[in-house]
Amino acid sequence: MPYFLILTSLMKIIGVIFLIILPMVSYSVYAERRVSALIQDRLGPNRVGPAGLFQPVADTLKFLLKEDFTPAGVNKFYYWLAPCLAMVPAIATIAVVPFGSSLFGVPMLIADINVGVLYVFAIASLGVYGIVIAGWSSNSKYPFLGGVRSTSQMISYELSLGLAVIPIFLLVGQLRLTSIVRYQIEHGWMLAPFIGDWTNPQKWLLAIPMLVSFCVFTVAIFAETNRLPFDLPEAETELVGGYHTEYGSMKFALFFLGEYAAMITGSAIIVTLFLGGWHLPVPSWNGGFHWALVDGSAPGWRGIAGGLFNIATFFAKVAVLLLIFIWVRWTLPRFRYDQLMRLGWVFFFEIALVNIFIAAIILAYYPV
């Protein structure tokens, strides 16, 4: 039994990282370039392979073959450590996210722990070290400024991030991510009260604080992943390249991949908390209209197909959120630094606090 668990866990880890996350990272870079080109009325990379689809392969080869240059003035140990620290927390977060129901009777998540979301926040809060150490060890002005900016930005937005999800836990009563997905399957998604028992007025009322939570959480994820309205740590026009100015070749690529991996895990958390996780209700006319649940519990090939369908659903939802991330980046201009801080401390922090009160009042007067 322990060997079975270890073996399936290893297979899930390798499968998720190498077959899903890393290809998704490289193709989200491609998508970023193509979508930005679309938005700016350009063509984008379309030369390598059909419609430029092999561009990520070419980029990887370029990064690997480029000279791995280390500037003379850097603190060598920390200079090498920083890119790894930027990449690892982004990927380690995915361990607790249920990315599917089950396949061959094996639950499709790596670790089902009872503090699920807190684990995500804890690991994500370590992500700042990669950027800070990169800025400090480069021994150069602009990276240093980028590192300092990133520290204060991440600390400010972690508060709204943590407060925004409290209404969900008031409702579900557990921190375990599988319980939250299970709750959404039974009661409808947090953001979509029309799924399931849609005549219940309490669900429609609760959807208001959930929507506010979703907005605050998503904005905080933008800030945590240094995406464009909040990309102050690497603002090209002010800081050359920010914290990765002194980096080149594969070490720069690791920062780049870490940012996209953080985007993917952030989207995965949003999907799990607010958009029903791997659940997609399928309309069924088996004796009157109702929503059918497709998962991996059915016997034979239908179970396998259901499990694969759930995994595909989950990552399709993540991909839609990634497109929104890209869309926002090429639409909104960057905030000024004091505006960023005021937005975090004066607006989102207070909105999240008031939102908790509203959700608590609704739950107190209309108990589930």
Added chain:
Amino acid sequence: MAADCQVGRTVRSEHENDLPIRNPLMPSLLFWIFSALMLVFGAAVVINRNPVASALSLVVCFLGLSALFISLDAFFIGVIQVLVYAGAVMVLFLFIIMLLDLRAEERRKINAVAFTGGVAVALALFVQIFSIIRQLRGADQPFPALATPRSDDVREIGFLLFDNYNLPFQIIGVLVLVATIGVIVLSKRELR
């Protein structure tokens, strides 16, 4: 030291019945690995001359501590350890160190008297703790069985904090608020 080792092992064997998938020898091995990690990086905090390196060693030390909590099935405390200390407090420390631009401390000559005094105090403390633990009756008995939790440890901690210890909790909250306001008042005074 022997007592510590037993704590790690017996707590795990208590839970063998609930969680048959875990290997009982593993946590004992993990206990030694993580304690060694904590000791090495705890020493590195003091030995390092560079303040940034010291702060980062402390972060690794905290990670080892949280791993020890998790091996005792205290997931909540373990994760909060990382979230609060490694993820927030140490980031602020690092931020201040970088803002003040502290340079690596210069190497001084070791003062022989202070050095022997320090070693003597540490040895005396070690001998005292060692002798007391050897005399302690409970030290060679296995750790008593932990009460099986009725629900999640998060829920248990929540009930304890907001039910049994509600008043102390509120008082601590007010105390922290007073400290925060005090800091703001003190730091703003210079501007007038």
